[in-house]
Amino acid sequence: MSSTSPGAQSLFEPCTIGGLELKNRFMRSATWDATADINGAVTDTSVALYRELGKGGIGLIVSGYAFVSSHGQANPGQYGIHSDDMIPGMRRMVEAAHRNGTKIALQIVHAGINSGYLVGKGATLLAMSEMPEMNRPHREMTEEDIEGIIADFAAAAARGREASFDAIQLHGAHGYLMSQVISPLFNRRTDRWGGSAENRRRFHLEVIRRIRQTIGNDFPLMIKFGVMDDREGGVAQEEGIETSRQMVDTGIDAIEVSAGVGQVALTVKEGDPEMTPFRERAAAVKRAVSVPVMVVAGIRTLETAQSIVSSGDADMVSMCRPFIREPGLLVRWQKGDTAPAKCISCNRCFPIVSRGEPLECGEERRLREEAAAGSL
Ligand SMILES: Cc1cc2nc3c(=O)[nH]c(=O)nc-3n(C[C@H](O)[C@H](O)[C@H](O)COP(=O)(O)O)c2cc1C
Numbered sequence: 001m002s003s004t005s006p007g008a009q010s011l012f013e014p015c016t017i018g019g020l021e022l023k024n025r026f027m028r029s030a031t032w033d034a035t036a037d038i039n040g041a042v043t044d045t046s047v048a049l050y051r052e053l054g055k056g057g058i059g060l061i062v063s064g065y066a067f068v069s070s071h072g073q074a075n076p077g078q079y080g081i082h083s084d085d086m087i088p089g090m091r092r093m094v095e096a097a098h099r100n101g102t103k104i105a106l107q108i109v110h111a112g113i114n115s116g117y118l119v120g121k122g123a124t125l126l127a128m129s130e131m132p133e134m135n136r137p138h139r140e141m142t143e144e145d146i147e148g149i150i151a152d153f154a155a156a157a158a159r160g161r162e163a164s165f166d167a168i169q170l171h172g173a174h175g176y177l178m179s180q181v182i183s184p185l186f187n188r189r190t191d192r193w194g195g196s197a198e199n200r201r202r203f204h205l206e207v208i209r210r211i212r213q214t215i216g217n218d219f220p221l222m223i224k225f226g227v228m229d230d231r232e233g234g235v236a237q238e239e240g241i242e243t244s245r246q247m248v249d250t251g252i253d254a255i256e257v258s259a260g261v262g263q264v265a266l267t268v269k270e271g272d273p274e275m276t277p278f279r280e281r282a283a284a285v286k287r288a289v290s291v292p293v294m295v296v297a298g299i300r301t302l303e304t305a306q307s308i309v310s311s312g313d314a315d316m317v318s319m320c321r322p323f324i325r326e327p328g329l330l331v332r333w334q335k336g337d338t339a340p341a342k343c344i345s346c347n348r349c350f351p352i353v354s355r356g357e358p359l360e361c362g363e364e365r366r367l368r369e370e371a372a373a374g375s376l
């Protein structure tokens with residue numbers, strides 16, 4: 001990259017998360033790639049994908065979400081970290097990223113009532129509350145279920161450390177269990193886990209405490225957090241900010257700001273001008289906490305990335321789809337070709353993984369098929 005680009009240096013300057021030094025302020029946001037086997041274990045296809053990403057000069061890669069309990073799986077081909085059997089494969093994933101000096105975090109999740117995959121298998125889903133309008137077999141979790149899932153999160157984090165990941169990230173966004181717990185739209189309980197904001201954030205604080213007891217205080221722990229809901233009756237921004245503060249006080253080292261309930265993660269679509277829907281929320285979180293804040297969604301140009309970091313709205317920028325189409329995007333930018341990411345936000349990659357096929361850019365596939373048809 002040209003040394004005269006304004007603000008460029010700050011993007012490619014190191015950043016530290018809970019003692020972990022990163023070479024720059026770019027993050028690959030967690031990306032489910034449907035390459036795990038039927039048990040959730042890493043395969044050769046997964047390793048090849050992470051080896052490629054590892055060459056891309058990204059400060060921190062976050063893995064595809066890994067389920068902490070078998071009743072928490074969201075999608076086909078998703079990684080699992082629910083048993084010790086997963087550790088050797090995860091270690092291979094880490095080695096693939098580390099080979100070229102890239103750091104990697106493990107994202108851990110429980111899907112709660114939001115698991116289309118398990119519904120297809122005839123399972124009864126675990127929900128915070130009964131929600132007849134969801135029209136899928138589920139039951140309200142008992143106190144024992146909730147305690148069990150908290151223990152599962154702690155065990156999953158310990159396995160991640162054991163597998164040599166550089167950090168753990170909780171998935172607290174996009175309508176999965178941690179989003180459901182915090183949102184009055186999904187959490188209608190009247191016991192100590194529901195009702196007041198204090199009760200609805202108890203699960204998060206307990207998960208963080210338990211993980212800290214298990215992996216210690218010297219290991220980076222982050223959360224991808226849907227700070228607020230974008231639906232009437234959901235969590236308001238102020239409450240989300242207070243939850244962010246309390247999570248940091250309890251042991252969170254960084255917050256990646258994303259969608260909660262009511263705004264889909266893939267909110268930026270083909271044809272949209274470049275927009276960063278969560279930038280203001282990230283800036284509000286950043287003003288409230290002392291740890292690094294990342295913002296995800298819609299970042300497609302170096303200019304926008306620079307402006308986010310140099311304005312102080314966030315400490316790091318996080319991207320998902322641009323790295324699906326161009327795992328080497330940053331290398332290109334650093335070499336001076338600063339044309340926008342080739343990703344057009346068309347979401348053609350999503351049906352590919354939804355069918356359980358290994359992740360690839362659907363637009364590249366479409367262009368290939370078109371070219372092949374044209375040459376017949
Ligand atoms: C194929 C695909 C898989 C995804 N998997 C995950 C995931 O495992 N965990 C997660 O937090 N978000 C996941 N997301 C959401 C992205 O991390 C990101 O928040 C969203 O795509 C917006 O960022 P972008 O505009 O840079 O793509 C996924 C998105 C896509 C397209």
Ligand code: SF4
Binds near residue numbers: 322346
């Ligand atoms: S299919 Fe390719 S171009 Fe379309 S959103 Fe996915 S990565 Fe981007």
